[in-house]
Amino acid sequence: MEVLKIATAGSVDDGKSTLIGRLLYDTKSLTDDKLEAIERTSKQKGYDYLDFSLATDGLVAEREQGITIDVAHIYFSTAKKSYIIADTPGHVEYTRNMVTGASTSQAAIILIDARKGVIEQTNRHFFINNLLRVKEVIVAVNKMDLVDFSEEKYNAIKADFEELMSKRDYADQKITFIPISALKGDNVVEKSKNTPWYNGETILEHLESLDLAAVSNVGTPRFPVQYVVRPKTEEFHDFRGFAGKVYGGELSVGDEVVVLPSMTRSKIKNIYFYDKEYQTAPRRSSVTITLEDEVNVSRGDMLVKAEDLPIIDKQLTATVSWMDSDSLITGGKYVVQHGVNKVLAKVDAIEHKVNPDYSGIEENVSTLQMNDIAKVRLKLNKPIFYDQFKDHRTNGSFIIIDSRTHTTAGVGFIN
Numbered sequence: 001m002e003v004l005k006i007a008t009a010g011s012v013d014d015g016k017s018t019l020i021g022r023l024l025y026d027t028k029s030l031t032d033d034k035l036e037a038i039e040r041t042s043k044q045k046g047y048d049y050l051d052f053s054l055a056t057d058g059l060v061a062e063r064e065q066g067i068t069i070d071v072a073h074i075y076f077s078t079a080k081k082s083y084i085i086a087d088t089p090g091h092v093e094y095t096r097n098m099v100t101g102a103s104t105s106q107a108a109i110i111l112i113d114a115r116k117g118v119i120e121q122t123n124r125h126f127f128i129n130n131l132l133r134v135k136e137v138i139v140a141v142n143k144m145d146l147v148d149f150s151e152e153k154y155n156a157i158k159a160d161f162e163e164l165m166s167k168r169d170y171a172d173q174k175i176t177f178i179p180i181s182a183l184k185g186d187n188v189v190e191k192s193k194n195t196p197w198y199n200g201e202t203i204l205e206h207l208e209s210l211d212l213a214a215v216s217n218v219g220t221p222r223f224p225v226q227y228v229v230r231p232k233t234e235e236f237h238d239f240r241g242f243a244g245k246v247y248g249g250e251l252s253v254g255d256e257v258v259v260l261p262s263m264t265r266s267k268i269k270n271i272y273f274y275d276k277e278y279q280t281a282p283r284r285s286s287v288t289i290t291l292e293d294e295v296n297v298s299r300g301d302m303l304v305k306a307e308d309l310p311i312i313d314k315q316l317t318a319t320v321s322w323m324d325s326d327s328l329i330t331g332g333k334y335v336v337q338h339g340v341n342k343v344l345a346k347v348d349a350i351e352h353k354v355n356p357d358y359s360g361i362e363e364n365v366s367t368l369q370m371n372d373i374a375k376v377r378l379k380l381n382k383p384i385f386y387d388q389f390k391d392h393r394t395n396g397s398f399i400i401i402d403s404r405t406h407t408t409a410g411v412g413f414i415n
Contacts (some may be wrong), residue, residue, distance in 0.1 A: 002212045007086045007102040007134065009125035010111030015142045019111065019182035020085055020268050023204065026189035080208045096323040096371055098128050099411065100331035103397070106215040107136035107207070114147045114179075118160040123357040126161075129374075130168045131356075131413065132320060133390060135215045138176050138206060145181040149194040154179045167358045170390070178203055190397055219248035219392035221283070222310065223257075223303040224339040228290055241272065241288040244340075247394040251289070252280040256306040259297055260385045265306060266291040300341045302385050310385045310395060317352070318412035319389075320368070320376040324402060328368040328376075328410060335401040336380065336412070344381040345400070351375040368410075375415070389413040 008016045024030045030038075064223075072087040086101035102108060108129045112122055129137055139161055147153045165175060178187055179195050180203065186192035189204045201209065202396050229241040237405045251257075270290040271278045281287045289303065297303075304310060322328050328347060336345040353362040353374040368374050389396030400410040 001079075003082045003084060003217075004107060004207065004210060005084045005086070005105045005210060006196045006207070007088060007098075007105035007108045007129070009088055009098055009102070009108060009129070010109065010142075011113065011116075011121040014111040014113045015182045016087055016111055017111070018236060019140065019142065019180070019203075019247075020087055022182050022185055022188050023085075024074070024076055027076060027078055027187060027204070050349040061355060065274065072218075078204070078208065081212075083207070096321060097372045099123065099132070099321045099323075102128055102132045103136055103411065105132075105134055106212065107138070107210065109138045109203070110132045111182075112157055112161070114141050114143045114150075114153055114157065117157050118164060120357050122161070123164060126164055126168070130170045130173065133170055133172075133217055133393060135172060135217070136174055136176075137211060138178060138203060140182075141177065141179045142182050144179045144186060144195070146183050149179070149186075149192075151195075151197040154198075164358070176200070177205055178206065189379060207293045215279055217393045219387065219395070220308040221249040221251050221305055222247045222392065222395045223251060223289065224300045224341075224389075225297055225299055225303065226340055227299060228297065239290075240294075241270075241290045242303065243286070243288045245286045246281045246283055247391045248392055250280050250282050251303075251305075253379075257291070257303045258306050258309060259295055260302045260304060260310075261312065261383060262301070263295065264293075264295045266293040266295050268292075301340060304385075310387045310392075312383050312385050314380045314383045315348070315378065316380070316384075316386065316414055317351070317375065317377050317412045320374055320396070320400070320410050322368040322370060322372045322374070324407060324409035325370055326402065326405075326409070328372075328400075330366045333403065334409065335403050336378065336384075336398050337401060338384045338386060338398040339395065341384055343384060343402075344398050344403075345378045348377040351377060376412070378412075386414055388415065 001006050010016045074085045074087060076083050086105060088098045088101035110125050112118060141154055141157050178200060179198055180187045182188060186194055187202045189202055191202055223244050223246055225242045227243040229243050231239055253268050253269060253271060256265060257268060258265055268289055269292045271281045272288040330347050332347045332351055334345050336343050350365045350368065353365045353372055355361065356373055364376065387395045396414045398412045399408050400412060402409045
């Protein structure tokens with residue numbers, strides 16, 4: 001069954017957790033004990049309705065404050081698809097969490113409070129989804145019940161957001177507007193009688209209709225080698241395969257490939273998955289590949305199609321989202337992990353800091369603080385094989401590790 005990954009975004013109290021809880025409830029994805037706990041806690045709080053946000057707010061601080069702090073991943077399925085929803089916090093100080101939640105998503109739901117309209121945080125949420133090349137964005141105008149399901153109010157918010165769309169640099173996004181009430185269930189799973197002026201799909205109907213291939217950033221096939229398989233048993237004495245995961249497109253038996261960094265050429269002889277043999281390895285499949293020629297291949301090398309070589313270089317420019325309490329500094333030395341490879345890196349320059357609310361850039365910056373986003377130039381101690389992020393989300397991204405503390409300090413999206 002297809003799996004669609006979705007990120008949610010919205011300002012504090014816009015109803016992200018309530019929307020997800022409503023989706024789980026209306027698709028009958030809540031367990032009996034979870035539903036009983038929601039009913040019990042809602043009564044204890046004096047509510048005359050079910051507080052669906054309790055289905056996702058897992059931390060004690062979240063339940064006490066009624067807000068989302070951490071990134072929670074929620075799983076549910078329908079007859080057509082399986083879903084993984086990243087429930088991300090909306091606060092400015094948790095920008096790094098929003099980046100984490102959206103980094104692997106194919107679709108996003110941006111919630112807007114119908115009473116407040118498009119605010120600064122809406123700009124930030126749209127910027128991050130644009131930065132991360134999320135192809136499918138649903139703008140859910142929530143709490144329509146609190147504005148008497150006003151078509152005029154909905155259209156005004158839609159017009160304001162369309163003005164924001166003109167500032168983006170990634171035009172391949174499809175934007176869909178849906179008026180909803182997550183608390184009451186209007187246009188979440190079932191169509192609402194309160195919005196006769198809206199003829200579009202509900203949120204679930206729209207998610208169900210998405211073509212996973214169309215909303216995924218496919219790119220060209222990349223096969224980073226994670227492990228060289230040498231059983232050395234009597235039955236497989238001469239077997240030498242290369243295990244890894246296929247990113248981007250497909251690899252098939254007979255494809256001419258280049259081994260990076262040696263630039264050695266060969267052809268794919270076999271593709272194995274456990275004890276089965278296949279003619280084609282689809283994207284995101286974990287397989288073992290053998291080659292027709294006895295060429296030298298090691299962990300960290302990459303197999304690519306001969307006609308689709310990536311960039312091979314010891315320097316790069318990337319948009320970096322800084323996630324550490326210790327500042328990134330010009331001249332600082334870090335470890336860049338790009339796929340399987342780890343290389344030493346030096347911050348050559350911070351070209352400018354980006355204000356993710358579309359208010360412009362800041363130049364003459366020498367340090368980055370937690371949650372800052374900036375264009376950064378890095379020099380590496382050895383070449384890596386990369387693509388631009390806009391062309392290949394997996395091979396065009398990396399993480400930055402603090403070599404002293406070994407913590408993940410930031411993420412980069414290669415320009």
